[in-house]
Amino acid sequence: xxxxxxxxxxxxxxxxxxxxxxxxxxxxxxxxxxxxxxxxxxxxxxxxxxxxxxxxxxxxxxxxxxxxxxxxxxxxxxxxxxxxxxxxxxxxxxxxxxxxxxxxxxxxxxxxxxxxxxxxxxxxxxxxxxxxxxxxxxxxxxxxxxxxxxxxxxxxxxxxxxxxxxxxxxxxxxxxxxxxxxxxxxxxxxxxxxxxxxxxxxxxxxxxxxxxxxxxxxxxxxxxxxxxxxxxxxxxxxxxxxxxxxxxxxxxxxxxxxxxxxxxxxxxxxxxxxxxxxxxxxxxxxxxxxxxxxxxxxxxxxxxxxxxxxxxxxxxxxxxx
Numbered sequence: 001x002x003x004x005x006x007x008x009x010x011x012x013x014x015x016x017x018x019x020x021x022x023x024x025x026x027x028x029x030x031x032x033x034x035x036x037x038x039x040x041x042x043x044x045x046x047x048x049x050x051x052x053x054x055x056x057x058x059x060x061x062x063x064x065x066x067x068x069x070x071x072x073x074x075x076x077x078x079x080x081x082x083x084x085x086x087x088x089x090x091x092x093x094x095x096x097x098x099x100x101x102x103x104x105x106x107x108x109x110x111x112x113x114x115x116x117x118x119x120x121x122x123x124x125x126x127x128x129x130x131x132x133x134x135x136x137x138x139x140x141x142x143x144x145x146x147x148x149x150x151x152x153x154x155x156x157x158x159x160x161x162x163x164x165x166x167x168x169x170x171x172x173x174x175x176x177x178x179x180x181x182x183x184x185x186x187x188x189x190x191x192x193x194x195x196x197x198x199x200x201x202x203x204x205x206x207x208x209x210x211x212x213x214x215x216x217x218x219x220x221x222x223x224x225x226x227x228x229x230x231x232x233x234x235x236x237x238x239x240x241x242x243x244x245x246x247x248x249x250x251x252x253x254x255x256x257x258x259x260x261x262x263x264x265x266x267x268x269x270x271x272x273x274x275x276x277x278x279x280x281x282x283x284x285x286x287x288x289x290x291x292x293x294x295x296x297x298x299x300x301x302x303x304x305x306x307x308x309x310x311x312x313x314x315x316x317x318x319x320x321x
Contacts, residue, residue, distance in 0.1 A: 032098040033091075033155040034061060034084060036111065038141065058085045059092070059113040059143075059158075065101060068108045068146040071121040071208050078107060083115055106148030110207055111158050113141045121207050128164070128201040130233045132224045138234045140164055142210050162300055163205060163212050164234045165271040167279070169195055169244060171229040174284040190283055193249040195223045195231045199241045199271070212273055214238040220245075237273045244279065269295060276300050 036059060038052055063079035064072055078101045084092040100107060110121075114137055118124050129138045143158035173189050202216035214236050223231035235241070246261040263281055270277055276298050282289045 030100055030103075030151045030154060032063065032079065032100055034059075034111070034158055035155040036084075036086075036092060036113075036143065036158040036160065038160045053086050053113075055086055055088045057113060058083050058115045059111045059141075060084075060115045060118075061094075061098070061109065061111045061158075063098070063107055063109050065105050065107055068106070068148060069208065071110055073121060081118070084111075100151040103151045106150060108148065109143075109145040109156055109158065111143045111160070112207065113143075113160060114139075116140075118207070120204075123204040123213075124207065126163075126203045126205050126212070126236075128203075128221070128234060128236050130201070130221050130224070130235075135224070135234065138164065140205070142205075142207055144208060144210065146208075161210055162274040163210065163237075165237045165273060166276045166300060167197060167223070167233050167235045167271065168276060169223060169231045170278065170280045171231075171246070172280075172282050173229075174282065176284060189228055190248050191250045192225075192228050192231075193247045194225075195247070196220045196245050197223065197233070197235070197241065198243040198245070200236055200238055203236045203238075210273070212237045235271045235277075237271050239268050241269045241271055242267070244281075246281075246283065248283075263290075265290075265295070270297050272297065274300055 036053060060081045060083050061079055062071060062077055062081055064075075064077050066072070079098045082098055083095045085095075087093050112118070126140065140163040141160040142163055143160040145156060145158060149156060171189075171192065176190075197220075198218050199221055200214045200216050201219055201221060202214070204213045204215060205211070206213070221233060221235070223233045225231055242265045244263045246263070248258045248261065251258050261283060263279075269279065277295065278298070279295050280290070
């Protein structure tokens with residue numbers, strides 16, 4: 001009798017342990033962990049300094065099985081947008097535990113950073129916020145891994161790409177600006193009050209293909225000042241961008257002066273996802289010319305150079321608030 005009691009207790013313990021394992025680990029499935037980086041690219045920074053993910057950054061992760069060409073619109077997801085935060089120890093920690101569905105089924109992954117509410121995986125509305133304090137928020141990063149990973153693939157590597165383009169405008173000045181009357185400090189930089197680009201600021205995002213489709217109408221986009229002669233902003237990738245306006249103020253009227261200088265390129269200025277477009281301009285008293293070296297397109301390695309184009313002061317200046 002004693003032998004039977006011992007065997008019964010052992011069987012009950014085994015059943016209890018199996019139930020716990022099934023409850024906590026989906027039949028023993030391992031926890032999903034991630035390793036995220038921005039590859040050879042870098043996260044956009046307002047001051048132009050290259051950076052990577054830093055402690056406190058967060059991503060939201062989606063994991064599914066089945067078709068690796070489509071993110072299921074309504075699930076079911078193995079992991080449905082769980083927020084992972086990079087800690088000081090260099091590891092990404094999820095808000096809730098993430099588990100593989102099983103040990104052998106191929107799993108597919110998509111992540112976005114910074115964390116955002118996704119309304120559609122194929123046509124998610126996006127609006128550019130170009131101001132300096134919104135710069136990181138607008139730098140939408142997307143990662144996909146659809147090779148079909150299984151539970152032995154931990155940690156899951158996620159390499160992010162920039163969805164947006166970056167525009168830099170660099171200025172040099174002819175010797176037409178001075179300080180004082182008569183001039184006390186000739187050949188100074190003209191004082192730039194602001195620079196704006198005319199382009200579209202809205203788009204839709206297809207996450208599985210990392211495609212940005214521009215929408216809406218043109219508007220004025222204020223660039224962020226790095227120095228008086230260097231300005232920058234994020235831009236929605238698009239065709240048709242040609243116009244940059246430079247506003248001068250507080251310059252000595254003795255020589256040089258103030259006003260609006262308008263640069264209109266003879267062809268579209270490229271704006272591509274994950275690319276930095278740099279426009280180098282020479283500002284003179286009555287015109288703006290494209291500097292030698294023109295317009296460069298680089299990965300965020302020297303790229304395409306466009307050398308033609310010039311600008312002039314428009315005949316009628318727009319009203320300013």
